[in-house]
Amino acid sequence: MLYFIAGLALIALGVAMLVKPRLFFELTESWKHDGGVDEPSKMWLYSTRFGGVMCVLAGIGGVIVPFLPQ
Numbered sequence: 001m002l003y004f005i006a007g008l009a010l011i012a013l014g015v016a017m018l019v020k021p022r023l024f025f026e027l028t029e030s031w032k033h034d035g036g037v038d039e040p041s042k043m044w045l046y047s048t049r050f051g052g053v054m055c056v057l058a059g060i061g062g063v064i065v066p067f068l069p070q
Contacts, residue, residue: 007062010055017052021045 017024025040025048040048 001066003062003065007059007065010059010062012059014052014055014057014059017048017055021048021052024048 022040022045025044029040029044030038
């Protein structure tokens with residue numbers, strides 16, 4: 001059951017990273033820059049979206065694991 005719940009959380013996180021990568025920039029990186037940088041670089045956006053895809057795939061794996069035969 002834990003794998004299923006963690007899988008759903010990873011899927012939700014991954015989808016959010018895919019759809020709103022700028023939100024993750026605001027939450028994780030914007031405080032590190034003092035006024036000059038308001039936008040993330042294109043590479044940062046691509047890597048965040050790639051991380052979102054990886055989270056979704058790991059989440060799908062976590063959702064599938066409880067249903068696999070022992």
